[in-house]
Amino acid sequence: MKIAVLIGDGMGDYPLKELGGKTPLQAAVIPNMRAIAGAGTVRLVNTIPAGMSPGSDVANLSIMGFDPRKYYTGRAPIEAAGAGIAMGKxxxxFRCNLIAVEAERIKDHSSGHITTEEARPIIAALNERLGRPGLTFHVSSGYRHLLIWENGPDELVTIPPHDVLGQPTAQNLPAGARQDEVRRLMEASKPILAAHPVNAARRQAGKTAPTQIWLWGQGQRTTLPAYRDLFGLTGSVISAVDLVRGIGKLTGLNAVIVPGATGFLDTNYAGKVKAALNALDHDDFVFVHVEAPDECGHMGNLKLKLKAIEAFDREIVGPVWRGLEAMRQPYRLIIATDHRTPVAVRNHTAEPVPVAVLDGPMPDAGREAPFDEYVNNGQTSGMAFEWLKSQIGNRRIRPQKAAI
Ligand SMILES: [Zn+2]
Structure with missing residues (x-):
């Protein structure tokens, strides 16, 4: 049986006045997700264990079937694995964001979605001026980069910059053991970024330019059991972000690089679909992750978030479903969002999220069911990692509702 898991990051939300009391998932045009919910089953699951913060790291570990309470050591070590950076004992x-601060407040955690190509020479300048043996900055993607620090401080509290948009930087700096070393690096990045020609060009073009680095999400290296051992599965993850690629690599899956995958609305959807179907040609598992709905949630931009959800449905869910049908063999198609990123909050929240599962072959019969935050009258079916583990691990075909 072929298994495809398709994740629209941060699609979950709250009812909005602008949408007549509907959530974006209820208001968006998503015929494919609704048809899958209609032909298969849909339920609400918790991706965030009580007491853990609702990051994409914790949520995607859950969806891949791992209990975050057991395996989570921090976001950055997962991303380092995704970026192919070997970590020593x-x-x-640390995650190293290029952020924009204005009037002592965090204005933009993404510096106007600065591109990887623009970031590359900036990270090189940081290495030249601040790097030393045992302390190296690494380019990852867009505004998201990494710092690997031998014997670096691990036991301190750091705050994701997208959690404190608009808030004073001074109140959100790393705090705890060896905080001064981390703060000093962040401070020292300011003149380097201010003087950098890439940033001068961005300012000139009216774009947001990064003013400093922000270090957070630190942790020591982590390991996950392999999918091959757990489930007898080989396969691939397809994502623009190192975090998801990292979870995949840590569990022994291929992390496919799709040219033009940006982590935003302009991503290469067709390339992702092609890579997913290619992967299923020779393996049995694929995990496709689309970042854009989450980014639009962080921007607080409802119009863009609707657009991102609809693009995920039209450009990813529909084509992958049709591709699975064309293979003419048993498959399980799982559609989910990892957590909510409500546009009114501009941050992740920990409430349950919908997951739809369809066992095929089962073509679109045109019978729709809701795929939103209120399925099953809002009743939750427990933790995502338990449910998803059973869906990924147990490949017995369930009897389906008859197609109409
Ligand atoms: Zn997420």
């Missing part, structure tokens, strides 16, 4: 990885 004493290394601590």
């Amino acid at each position: 004493r290394d601590v990885a």
